[in-house]
Amino acid sequence: MSDARTDIFARIREALKVKAPRPHLKAETSSPKTSVAAKPWLPDGGETIEASLQILSEQLAKLKAVLIRVPDHAAAARALAELATQKSWKKVAFHGHPMIQPLVAALPCEVWEADKSFDKQRLEGCDAGLTTCESIVAQLGSILVSSQSSGGRALSVLPHAHVVIAEVAQVVPDLGASLALAKSRHGESMPSMLSYITGPSRTGDIERILVLGAHGPKELFLILVG
DSSP: OOOHHHHHHHHHHHHHHSOOOOTTSOOSSOOTTOSOOOOOOSOOOOSSHHHHHHHHHHHHHHTTOEEEEESSHHHHHHHHHHHHHHHTOOEEEEOOOTTTHHHHTTOSSEEEEGGGSOOHHHHHTOSEEEEOOSEEETTTTEEEEETTTTTSSSTTTSSSEEEEEEEGGGEESSHHHHHHHHHHHHTTOOOSOEEEEOSSOEEOTTTTOOEETSSSOSEEEEEEEO
């Protein structure tokens, strides 16, 4: 019967004697001197966009993040308004991105374009922060935001909920692809901050009890257009 210690030593033996596979895959061959092969620790990111979307949906569900698929931006505006009504949001801060600005007009609550002036107390008093992103990593269910795509560093952190508006074309299979997309988009002028968001903020430091919203938003919503 395999245990964690056996698996770890098996992976070390493979790394020393066999050409290493991509980190989330099982090695094609194992060392002839070991009968235990290391297990894949991440799903493949998907070879097609539909496969990536399926993996992304599964990963987000595990992370307690909410995925809302819509066919177009008009439907995204309706979905955002319905979400605000359902959650009884009173104040929403948003990043003044061309993809987001048309959506906030449909919100049935107070809205504030946070890019124009930083106000920590006002941000903390908002029910939700609305941003775009650089890309979405299907393999991990992670969302790559930057200081440019998320309206600074605080908008995606201080409000109770974080809502990300993105398009299907921004979904990539793995971390390497997400960084390559950011590089191709920004070239030598990379944003001053890049951060991967993987589900709502959480901690399990105290008696291994999972607590959401410990160091950031308690809820994460991804409205995916396309």
